Amino acid sequence: MAEPHVLSVDALLQRVETIFERAGVRRESAKAVAGVIVAGERDSCKSHGIYRIEGCLKVLAAGKVEPNAVPQLHDAGTSVIEVDAGGGFSNPAFHAARDLLAERTRANGIAALVIRDCLHFSALWHDVEALAEEGLASLSMCPSYSFVAPAGGTEQLLGTNPFAFGWPRPGGDPYVFDFATSVAARGEIELHRRAGTPIPEGWAIDRDGNPTTDPDAALDGAMLTFGGHKGSAISTMIELLAGAMLGEFMSKEALDFMGGTALLPRHGALVIALDPRTFAARSGRDPLAEGETLLTAIGAQGARLPSERRFAARRKAMRDGIALSEAELAQLDRFEKD
Ligand code: NDP
Ligand code: PYC
Numbered sequence: 001m002a003e004p005h006v007l008s009v010d011a012l013l014q015r016v017e018t019i020f021e022r023a024g025v026r027r028e029s030a031k032a033v034a035g036v037i038v039a040g041e042r043d044s045c046k047s048h049g050i051y052r053i054e055g056c057l058k059v060l061a062a063g064k065v066e067p068n069a070v071p072q073l074h075d076a077g078t079s080v081i082e083v084d085a086g087g088g089f090s091n092p093a094f095h096a097a098r099d100l101l102a103e104r105t106r107a108n109g110i111a112a113l114v115i116r117d118c119l120h121f122s123a124l125w126h127d128v129e130a131l132a133e134e135g136l137a138s139l140s141m142c143p144s145y146s147f148v149a150p151a152g153g154t155e156q157l158l159g160t161n162p163f164a165f166g167w168p169r170p171g172g173d174p175y176v177f178d179f180a181t182s183v184a185a186r187g188e189i190e191l192h193r194r195a196g197t198p199i200p201e202g203w204a205i206d207r208d209g210n211p212t213t214d215p216d217a218a219l220d221g222a223m224l225t226f227g228g229h230k231g232s233a234i235s236t237m238i239e240l241l242a243g244a245m246l247g248e249f250m251s252k253e254a255l256d257f258m259g260g261t262a263l264l265p266r267h268g269a270l271v272i273a274l275d276p277r278t279f280a281a282r283s284g285r286d287p288l289a290e291g292e293t294l295l296t297a298i299g300a301q302g303a304r305l306p307s308e309r310r311f312a313a314r315r316k317a318m319r320d321g322i323a324l325s326e327a328e329l330a331q332l333d334r335f336e337k338d
Pocket of ligand 2: 047
């Protein structure tokens with residue numbers, strides 16, 4: 001097998017930024033989008049790493065994302081802040097609102113950010129990690145495309161609807177989980193399809209409702225929710241809170257709007273931030289210290305915390321660089337020339 005090619009994180013970032021700038025994306029947005037893609041690759045989250053560049057370029061070429069959209073903040077001074085992405089990528093919109101969200105959360109104990117009309121392709125841990133850096137807990141969620149059958153059903157209706165939670169840890173990496181509410185992210189199935197490998201049992205059903213391990217049949221059929229009816233209910237909650245409640249698309253509407261799954265979805269997103277110290281103030285207890293008691297006890301049982309693998313991958317990549325296959329490098333070269 002060919003040796004992988006190793007690039008430093010900064011070198012990869014520079015290349016991906018340039019690809020987006022050359023595709024006509026305004027500088028600040030190109031930086032934000034490249035930042036989350038390279039962070040995904042750096043943290044060994046391949047389903048939302050450089051594999052996503054192609055999807056983003058496709059949606060740009062189709063004219064279904066605004067490359068020059070400047071996020072517009074709407075602040076009525078309440079606990080609900082809005083940022084209109086104007087049909088641009090979600091990541092620059094979050095960046096534009098992040099400081100105000102943190103400030104308002106510290107002032108009120110709780111605040112929410114509504115992101116409107118954004119092209120959403122990324123992992124959600126970026127949002128909750130950024131807020132954990134500010135000492136805040138948070139929840140982030142959004143609809144996606146209706147690839148997923150509700151538990152007990154056989155037809156696509158719910159999105160793969162990601163859900164992330166972050167909790168700050170004094171002096172250490174935050175506690176972060178971030179997952180699709182389908183058994184796996186759609187990107188994982190797509191990576192199996194490209195590699196010509198079967199998907200694990202229990203991920204999906206074919207168009208006749210039969211269990212399948214064939215990635216093509218799965219993409220043509222329906223994905224399944226994690227944890228059966230429990231994941232189905234959480235996914236439904238995300239449709240309601242980050243779709244219906246915001247007056248933005250739910251996953252089925254997002255799919256209808258784009259006219260198929262060939263392009264990444266456009267919809268809204270919701271981030272809820274909480275200041276643990278405000279909630280605990282009258283108890284006289286230190287919520288972060290209490291949190292440490294639990295998180296340390298989990299580790300003491302030999303159980304790993306979510307994101308530990310990711311943080312370890314990050315440290316390794318920062319030290320040793322990011323290894324890319326021949327095919328991945330060739331694809332980067334092609335994107336730079338196109
Ligand atoms: P995974 O199943 O890979 O991981 C889910 C979470 O569980 C991670 O926080 C992971 O931490 C943790 N975890 C995994 N194994 C263990 C373990 N043995 N013990 C403890 N924790 C564990 O995620 P998904 O495939 O469901 O989702 C991947 C990404 O796709 C997410 O980042 C999500 O935001 C994104 N996504 C985005 C969508 C969008 O519309 N924008 C739609 C759907 C998904 P670790 O990373 O350290 O392994
Ligand atoms: O992996 O399911 C997924 C996904 C959909 C949109 C972005 N990622």
